[in-house]
Amino acid sequence: DEMIGDKGSALARYREIIYGYQADTDKGEIRDPVWLVKAAQAAARIYLEKETPEAAEAAVSIYRKLVELNIEPKDDYLKMIREIREKYKLKE
Numbered sequence: 001d002e003m004i005g006d007k008g009s010a011l012a013r014y015r016e017i018i019y020g021y022q023a024d025t026d027k028g029e030i031r032d033p034v035w036l037v038k039a040a041q042a043a044a045r046i047y048l049e050k051e052t053p054e055a056a057e058a059a060v061s062i063y064r065k066l067v068e069l070n071i072e073p074k075d076d077y078l079k080m081i082r083e084i085r086e087k088y089k090l091k092e
Helices: 006-025 033-049 051-067 073-086
Strands: none
Touching: 006 033, 006 051, 033 051, 051 073
16 A cells, blocks of 8 residues: 555554554464564654654654564664654653
């Protein structure tokens, strides 16, 4: 979807992967976290392209979700959160 220019649809798919990961795990479905991370990075990139505080908050929430899910490298995600917050002057 993203490659054909439909970023809205791509973002919806990425969010489904990100926020469905825990539900799938709870159901016993084993998912490779690599795809979760790829989806999270792509979704965060799309949000950050918008260059608005609201979109930046959405990107931060995605990185927070990775930390919450205990996906490594958590330190990198925490660093991204800090950098986004500083750039867009977001409150903690």
